[in-house]
Amino acid sequence: MKLINLGLSGTVQVIGDKSISHRAILFSALAEGTSVIKNLLISEDTKASLEIVEQMGADVKIQDEVSITGQGINGLKKPKNELNAKNSGTTARLLIGLLSKQKFSSTLIGSTQLNKRPMNRIANLLVDHGADMKIKNNFLPINFNPKEYSFSYQNTKVPSAQVKSALILASLYHNEPTLIEETVPTRDHTERMLVAMGVDILRLGNTLTVPPTTKLEPLTITIPGDISSGAFLIALGLLRGKQIILSNMLINERRLGFIKVLKRMEAKIEILNIREENNEVIGDIKINKSKLNGTTVSKDEIPDLIDEIPIFTLLASQAKGLTKVVGAEELKVKESNRLDAMKNFILNLGGEIKLLDDGFEIKGIQKLKKGKIETLDDHRIAMTAIVANIGLNKKIIPDNFECINDSYPSFFEDIKLLGGEINE
Ligand code: S3P
DSSP, X not given: OOOOXXXXXXXXXXXXXXXXXXXXXXXXXXSEXXXXXXXXXXXXXXXXXXXXXXXXXXEEEESSSEEEEEXXXXXXXXXXXXXXXXXXXXXXXXXXXXXXXXXXXXXXXXXTTGGGSOOHHHHHHHHHTTOEEEEETTEEEEEEEOOOOOOSEEEOSSOOHHHHHHHHHHHTTOSSOEEEEOSSOOOOHHHHHHHHXXXXXXXXXXXXXXXXXXXXXXXXXXXXXXXXXXXXXXXXXXXXXXXXXEEEEEOOGGGOHHHXXXXXXXXXXXXXXXXXXXTEEEEEEEEEOOOOBOOEEOGGXXXXXXXXXXXXXXXXXXSBEEXXXXXXXXXXXXXXXXXXXXXXXXXXXXXXXEEETTEEEXXXXXXXXXXXXXXXXXXXXXXXXXXHHHHHTSOEEESOSGGGGGTOTTHHHHHHHXXXXXXX
């Protein structure tokens, strides 16, 4: 008897969104009172944020839901030890804005991986306005000293939600409204969450006005499913799915680039039950196996799918015709140089890819072979390898599984739930 492969199917509640989880942790520590957070992502990256807010006096209780009692915007305590952002770029970058405004000195450190990622994109802007911080050659560690400084306008210069968020956090401490401008819109979870906490941030075009703020209301929030983690299950569904549903997913416009581009490539993806909760847009995502066609992803689209480009590269290798990604040089300074990492990924499996200065070109449909993937300890490269393994039914093995815990500790459970099995 021949077994018929029916494909992967089922409904999954993906873990809480990482960007929103970091913000919920950090902002709750600044609120007056206790925030109650459901579906908070507890991963290696968010644990870094949790430990740091505890070191500065927040009271964290982790049960089914997480409660965080804050000290008020001016009530953070001087930490006894260095603050360690570990591998988490979001933790480090948001904290630069916050620590530069505290009445105590502090030191921010990170892992070997994070110590290679640029911090001047924020530090320079603040130091130019008078902030007192010592940073060597663009990298952590950074020493902060108390210093009153302020600015009334700043452009983010880099299209980065982390830079924008650091500027917003610093601006809360100003005596006058602050204008923050970005050239390309980036994810807006900081603005949305602060509005939900009572700060009247106003957006006009690409410029935000942040009012002087003395008080944040605590949060009561259920964090929606992480679309950047869900992207790996979406990819599995497109390669081998027979009705996969991801429920209660974050579908914020600024995080929908992956789905938008895939739909342009003829992907069978539907978003159902769209609703708004806690000032974010949520929906259920239905995915079915699809025949994809190549496309071009332009510079302006990049911020909306920046974290999904590794998995997108794999999908592009399975799409008919040419796919081109441009304006994505930011990928060189993520957890790894993701342009290089994905070039080596495809080449290691016997495929072809042409690297550009700011992106790549890839032709499909490629017959990729089994092989070992060099992850460079980058969670999103490791998960892309697992999707390739199951989706293409080949023994494709990442050299590090552990790093997946940085963002998606329940990855393997969710895959199992859908009936996926790894070729070992
Ligand atoms: C993030 C913003 C993005 C993204 C990162 C998370 C955030 O980084 O790649 O994974 O939570 O603000 P940049 O701001 O550097 O583009």
